[in-house]
Amino acid sequence: MREPVLAWFDVHARDLPWRAPDRTAWGVLVSEVMLQQTPVVRVEPAWRSWMARWPTPADLAAASTADVLRAWDRLGYPRRALRLQECARAVVERHDGVVPSSEPELLALPGVGSYTAAAVLAFAYGRRSVVLDTNVRRVLARTVEGVALPAPSQTVGEVRAAARYVPDDDATAARWAAASMELGALVCTARSPRCDACPVRDVCTWYRAGRPADELAGRRRTQAFTGTDRQVRGRVMALLREALGPVPAAAVDAVWPDARQLARCVDALVIDGLVARDPATSDDDAPTYRLPA
Template sequence: MRCVVPHNVRVPILTDPLAAAHDVATLRDAVVAWFEDAARDLPWRRPDRTAWGVLVSEVMLQQTPVVRVEPVWRAWMLRWPTPADLAAASTADVLRAWDRLGYPRRALRLQECARAVVARHGGAVPDDEDALLALPGVGEYTAAAVRAFAFGRRSVVVDTNVRRVLARTLTGTALPEPSYTAAERALAQAVAPADDDASARWAAASMELGALVCTARAPRCASCPVRSSCAWRAAGHPPDELAHRRRGQAWHGTDRQVRGRVMALLREASDPVDRERLLLVTDDRAQADRCLAGLVEDGLVEPSETDPDLFALPA
């Protein structure tokens, strides 16, 4: 495989394109070999996994760590092991089962996705990229991940972890651009093996390296299987040049926190909850009222048909 690197991506200077291809192959081989021993034993990676289970895991893992996802995923798959099972569930049950994973609109999209899989594909998750992308809540990353991890197909799977691994090992930068760029996409495409099995293995291995070793804040360079060929390490670990463009994600006092408190109250309630009680989740009444209105608009909460000051999860 020849590695064609975009002109605007900073890479170690390699005058021979065959040497560049060799270096990329060496990188892939070392990371995959490390993965064979270091991979976490996760249920959605096991031989008995289903395509639906993989899809559910990928939706749950968006912006949520594995340690929080795994118990919810296990309970979810026991309750709704197929798309048809989830499609027939009540929305209230789905939102309660989502529990505290955060971003509960993902739960709504996942149920919409299940209904689309049943209606369009006879209840079986498709392996075609266009068909996957046409499903509610499935974007470029999720479609690629399902193709790779559920079906073993060649697919360029790029999440935050993979972006960081490629940025450090090949371009010598501490962290990738704040937003995914065309240059990164082209680089990831060039690095992914052409073979189905090898490509799927590389996708899983590079993600795991970023999650466990090549982390954002405290990379374990001494334990990295490609430390001897890492461009960032060779450059002396230069600092992040784009730190001023990155914003930390605050939590305390944010609308996200308040929305989460409202949802928690409604998940635990067996009957509709009075507006006044919901507005007590924070000292800022205006913020609580705004968040409640937003949850209603997002379809996560419904006012009672008989009393507009009573609220519950959608039926």
């Protein structure tokens, strides 16, 4: 299965900046954090702007929290931005500002899990690793297991099975990681797979079985966004990002009609370190809110 996928990738790979020959390990790490649950079309301009502003871990480590949160904008829950800055500081303090090239050292960094560590090893350092994101899991579930979608949670057995498909040599293994991921992103998609354009259609167990429906379809429900705490938190963060100074409590109160839900969301943002709440200076005043310094 590997050779057709690698040949397809040579022709159809997207021209993404974090794949460029002059990419840095730091740039790859930033891209992987940004791409978590966020589409490439939104990440690419944000990544270019971010890397122009903070091209090294030392640059991000020295930035203010407020600037980091404003630059993160709408890339997803902004706690990831704070973790990325914590990671940058750890790289500076522990590794002299150079992203490490060993899996144990990568996993020890704040916010870096098994997938991100494997991706940095493969895409930044060209090393053999098991890069198993949602796209790769779906490709292997269909071609090998013959099911429409992988199980909701990744298993140890799944990782071991995926490892058997990773080529032995570093260079080909790194290409396989990128190629299998790209195939899942562009062709073997979750909702509308383009089997007619798939380079391994003839050996795909799922396709040859007639593309049976997902047996877990009833349990795979995507949470609606409207009315959720995520939406409320997003509105509060948008208000504070755009503000030139501290925001009065009344302005925050106007963001959402459900006062109890709003208070819960604001408290969560404060606890997560994403929002600073300055106490009232007198009995006649109310608290103000701002991005952390």
